[in-house]
């Protein structure tokens with residue numbers, strides 16, 4: 001490996017910040033298969049049909065949403081929600097993600113007494129169940145801002161300390177939901193703001209739903225101190241893209257079908273973009289990396305952060321996304337490291353957390369032979 005060149009091992013060792021990861025999109029294939037086998041034995045599903053769907057690689061955006069309908073059948077009970085949360089956080093921590101904003105759509109399931117609130121409590125349970133690393137989460141009181149301030153995250157200088165990962169939650173509004181349901185999610189987020197919920201995401205099948213259905217809930221959320229990120233421009237929809245950019249969200253995800261005046265508005269408002277390279281290519285939202293808008297945004301120094309979107313569904317992880325960017329766009333170690341560190345500026349957590357994360361990257365930079 002030449003001096004500045006990165007490789008997968010180096011990308012794994014670099015501290016990273018994940019800002020666009022859907023809980024049910026990030027589940028291990030092995031867990032999905034185990035759950036599917038269990039439901040197959042109960043006769044709820046036909047395992048052989050489900051197995052090849054789970055293991056399939058290339059998926060259109062339409063197929064992705066059909067897959068999520070299946071995944072939700074497999075996972076939407078309290079115990080499984082707790083399990084997948086624990087596993088997803090452990091997987092991100094194992095590849096040196098030091099700050100994770102995990103987003104999920106609170107779900108109701110009357111048949112098992114699941115409310116949006118009890119769904120979220122099951123997610124919090126999963127956070128608490130993480131055993132491989134320390135999870136810095138307000139409810140845990142192990143946080144930069146908490147009295148029991150813990151040592152710097154992953155301070156490798158004083159010998160091997162236990163890894164630490166900051167986790168914050170974003171509650172997703174699904175585009176299939178009504179205004180009232182969206183408002184219910186926002187009110188739940190506000191109730192749990194001190195428990196680590198920092199923002200609201202608008203996601204779901206982009207060909208479903210109308211922007212104006214969700215706008216009242218998003219405005220209410222922002223007025224009450226929650227940060228907003230929007231899936232924006234995943235499919236061609238000039239009117240909706242313009243309306244979303246006029247809302248001036250804190251961040252947006254994707255930006256695949258932007259036209260000239262969309263780029264102008266995005267850049268004039270300096271809105272950071274959550275770039276999900278593998279997700280965009282697998283779903284053919286962008287035909288190839290050669291024409292991906294990452295290059296234009298990066299060379300124009302527009303704020304952006306590399307993300308996984310759905311590490312399970314797209315068989316990727318955050319280190320792979322950095323490694324892919326390095327090879328596709330000719331980025332060396334130093335550029336990758338700065339790209340990763342810069343993501344700290346776009347997180348929705350407190351300045352105390354940002355400061356701690358900057359220290360982590362500074363400590364790591366001495367050891368990363370940049």
Ligand SMILES: CNc1ncnc2c1ncn2[C@@H]1O[C@H](COP(=O)(O)O)[C@@H](O)[C@H]1O
Pocket residue numbers: 022023024025064068103104105106172174203204205206231234279283309310
């Ligand atoms: C690929 N591009 C995408 N575009 C839009 N929404 C997406 C998505 N990938 C995932 N989701 C959203 O995340 C949900 C699954 O996680 P949760 O059940 O919330 O944890 C999906 O149902 C969808 O609404």
Ligand SMILES: [Zn+2]
Pocket residue numbers: 020022203231253309
């Ligand atoms: Zn997404």
